[in-house]
Structures are given as C-alpha cells and as structure tokens.
Amino acid sequence: MDIGVLGPCQVTQGGVSVVPTAVKPRKVLALLALHPDQVVSVPALVEELWDGDPPRSVQTTLQTYVLQIRNLITAALARNPREDLPLGPKSVLTTQPGGYLLDTHGGLxxxxxxxxxxxxxxxxxxxxxxxxxxxxxxxxxxxxxxxxxxxxxxxxxxxxxxxxxxxxxxxxxxxxxxxxxxxGRHHEILGELAGLAARYPTQEGLHAQFILALYRAGRRSGALEAYHRLRTLLGEELGLDPSPALQQLQAGMLASDPGLEYDASGTAPRAGYLRVLKAG
Incomplete structure (x- = not known):
C-alpha cells in the first residue's frame, strides 16, 4: 500500500485508490494514513470524527466506516491479488487491541x-x-x-x-x-523569494532572505525599500517593529558592511548573517 498525505489524500493498494468519497470514512483513512504501521486508538478516531459529541451508536458507526474502507481494499485486491495477504483486506486494515492499524507492507x-x-x-x-x-x-x-x-x-x-x-x-x-x-545563488532565487514575500507578508525570515538576496544582487535600494515595506506592514498590521536580526540587516546595508556580501568560502562573519536571519 502506498500513502500520500502531502497534498490530496492518496492511498492506493496495488495502484488502485482506496480513498472513500464519503466525508467521515475519508477522515478515518486519513488519520490512519498519517500513522502508517502504527495503532490508532478507537478514542482517537472517535475524537477526530465527532469532536467530543459522538452518537450513541459510536462503536457500530465506526466499524461501518472501517468496513467501507475494507470493501474498497477488497475491490483493489481483486484487481491485483497478493498471495502474502491471507486475510485479504484485514491484512491491510487490521484490527488491533484498542484500535486499528494500516499495514503498508513496505509500501511508499x-x-x-x-x-x-x-x-x-x-x-x-x-x-x-x-x-x-x-x-x-x-x-x-x-x-x-x-x-x-x-x-x-x-x-x-x-x-x-x-x-x-x-x-x-x-x-x-x-x-x-x-x-x-x-x-551564491541569490540571482537564481530572487524571483522565488519575491513570490514568497508577497504570499507571506509578515514572515520575517523569508523577507530577510529576500532582502539579503536583493542586496547581494547589487540592488541595495530595492533591498532597503523591501525592508521599509515590511517595517510599515508590521507596524500597521501587528503593532510590531522588525526583529533585531532584521534591524541588524538594515544597519549593515546602510553601512555597506562587507559581511553582507557573498563569500565563496562561507566563513564568518558573512555566514553569521544567515544564521541570525534563517529562523525569523
């Protein structure tokens, strides 16, 4: 079984999708897929499905959702039978003491x-x-x-x-x-950083990297303008000043600090600016 959660939910058995269309069975499979080859407890599944307000028939309803997923696995196995799954779908979506386990059998x-x-x-x-x-x-x-x-x-x-x-x-x-x-790839990533700065307008770390890339690309005025835009936005939206690292970066640009320039050796102090900016 192959699992994909980094995007739309993708769970396939032998290349055949076993993702239910119904909302709650899909949630059950998604939670199991996030913890493959591990037991997910019944209380955890109940909390995910009903958020503290389960129906009286909670056990039966949960078992029905599990059965729906197993039926999809059965259909997938019928198209690609496997001799090493003697219990069929119950070898893939297994019942364990206190919960259920999605067995990938070495899948991706x-x-x-x-x-x-x-x-x-x-x-x-x-x-x-x-x-x-x-x-x-x-x-x-x-x-x-x-x-x-x-x-x-x-x-x-x-x-x-x-x-x-x-x-x-x-x-x-x-x-x-x-x-x-x-x-030294500041020229190559400028366009990407410009897009990221626009998408995440208050993410100081990304803006610091964008400003540094602009400066290293010989666009000091553009770098200073980017800093001032961020400072204005932070003040208007959040009532905050730029972080000390960003203020240090601005001061370095104004002083034409050689430590801001790209150094192929990667030695301090040039690398030091990256260390203080990366986590913003």
Whole structure:
C-alpha cells in the first residue's frame, strides 16, 4: 500500500485508490494514513470524527466506516491479488487491541520520505556541504503536491497533524533557501523569494532572505525599500517593529558592511548573517 498525505489524500493498494468519497470514512483513512504501521486508538478516531459529541451508536458507526474502507481494499485486491495477504483486506486494515492499524507492507509513504530527505539535508548542512543539503531539501519539497490533506475535512487531530506538516514544510523551505544563499545563488532565487514575500507578508525570515538576496544582487535600494515595506506592514498590521536580526540587516546595508556580501568560502562573519536571519 502506498500513502500520500502531502497534498490530496492518496492511498492506493496495488495502484488502485482506496480513498472513500464519503466525508467521515475519508477522515478515518486519513488519520490512519498519517500513522502508517502504527495503532490508532478507537478514542482517537472517535475524537477526530465527532469532536467530543459522538452518537450513541459510536462503536457500530465506526466499524461501518472501517468496513467501507475494507470493501474498497477488497475491490483493489481483486484487481491485483497478493498471495502474502491471507486475510485479504484485514491484512491491510487490521484490527488491533484498542484500535486499528494500516499495514503498508513496505509500501511508499510520502511523509516518511519527506522526513528522511529533510533529515539528510540537515546532516549535510551541519557538515558544511551546502550543495548536497540544497539538493536534499529540494527533493523533500518536491514531494508536496499541494496543502497537506487538502481534500479531507479536518477534525481536531487531523488539524494538528496538518499544521505540523505545513510548519515543517516552511522550515525546510527556509533551510533550502539558506543553503542556496550560502552557495551564491541569490540571482537564481530572487524571483522565488519575491513570490514568497508577497504570499507571506509578515514572515520575517523569508523577507530577510529576500532582502539579503536583493542586496547581494547589487540592488541595495530595492533591498532597503523591501525592508521599509515590511517595517510599515508590521507596524500597521501587528503593532510590531522588525526583529533585531532584521534591524541588524538594515544597519549593515546602510553601512555597506562587507559581511553582507557573498563569500565563496562561507566563513564568518558573512555566514553569521544567515544564521541570525534563517529562523525569523
């Protein structure tokens, strides 16, 4: 069984989709898919489905939803039978003490692959190999097909999981941009950063990277204008001043600090600016 949660919900058995069209069975499968090869408890499923207000027939209703998913797995197995699944659909969506488990039998899981590539990127970044880190982060981000579980009606548990995934995605994006800046790719990523700055108008980390890329591309006036736009927006929308890191960046630009320029060696103090800006 292959699982995709980084975008519309995709769960396939032998290449055949087993995602229900009905809202609540789809939520059950989505929660199981977020925790493949792990037991998801009945109380967790009940909370996701009914958010503290379950019907009196909660056990029977939940079992009906599980049966609907198993029927889809049965139809998929009929098209691609497997000899190593003696219990048929119950070998895939298994009943466990206190809950249910979606057994992938070694299938693909895009969220797990995303985390593996991201971890590899972090390791190579820490080792100073920015080129490999950029590649790993880029490969991780390419697994995303849109917002996580965009076609699933989210309950309280799915909402938490989706928020976690989206926050991780933004963190890896920031890390990839940092790696590219360390590699002197400021010209290449300017267009991407301009779009991200427009999409996330109060995300200071992305704006700091955009401003730094503009400055390094020889567009100091544009970089200062971008800083002033952000300062105005933060003040008007949130009543905040730019972070100390951003103020440090502005001061460096005004002083034409050589530490802001790209340095192929990646040594301090130039890399130091990236360290203080990346987490904003």
């Amino acid at each position: 899981d895009d969220a797990a692959e995303f985390e593996r590539l991201a971890a590899s990127g972090h390791r190579t970044m820490a080792a100073g190999d920015c080129a490999t880190a950029s590649t790993r982060f880029r490969q991780a981000l390419e697994l995303w097909r849109g917002p996580a579980l965009v076609d699933v009606q989210l309950g309280p548990l799915l909402e938490v999981e989706v928020t976690r995934l989206e926050e991780t995605r933004m963190s890896i994006l920031s890390q990839r941009i940092e790696a590219d800046l360390r590699l």
